Amino acid sequence: MKKTAKEYDRLELIREMEKTLPYKRFIHTMGVAAVAAGLAMRHGEDVHRTEVAGILHDCAKKLSAEEMIRLCEKGDIPVTSVERKNPALLHAGAGCVLANQRYGITDEEILGAIRWHTTGKPGMTTMEKIVFIADYIEPGRKDLPGMDAIREAAFRDLDEALVMILKNTLDYLESRDSEIDPMTRDTCDYYEKELKKKRYNGIAG
DSSP, X not given: OOOOGGGSOHHHHHHHHHHHSOHHHHHHHHHHHHHHHHHHHHHTOOHHHHHHHHHHTTTTTTXXXXXXXXXXXXXXXXXXXXXXXXXXXXXXXXXXXXXXXXXXXXXXXXXXXXXXXXXXXXXXXXXXHHHHHHHHHSTTSOOOTTXXXXXXXXXXXXXXXXXXXXXXXXXXXXXXXXXXOHHHHHHHHHHHHXXXXXXXXXXXX
């Protein structure tokens, strides 16, 4: 059974993140939580539970690669070869396990939002989309290409914003000749098709 918003002590979770994360990462976390709450209000998602997901989305960020791999294995979360080569990708899966085991989060939607906030996945829930987008557009992020348009789209159509972010991410990785997690490409392909369907049926935006 899902906990109600009041069963999660948001202030205690914020204090925990302030203690465990570097200052710049903590400020980023608060930006993501605030934007996620705003997007939840706009798109009819539970505001408090979405905010909790935003607060905890980077809870494993400070851990070593070895610690993150151990957490993923403990939580039966597969670690891909791309993640082993790029440890920065590991914090999403590890964070999902940590949120459950250290911070008592049992809500599968919140855990899913933490789990998929880096690569995304086909068929995301509204909360998963919101946290993924909020992580990219929060006010502290540097002015990436098309950021103003993406921020505008986020409050109009989540799928539109997702596609814009994913395309930007893929373009950036390809320009640096970086290895791309297949899930990121699969997610982009999936939501490009979804957006085309919506536009064809006149319901996008």
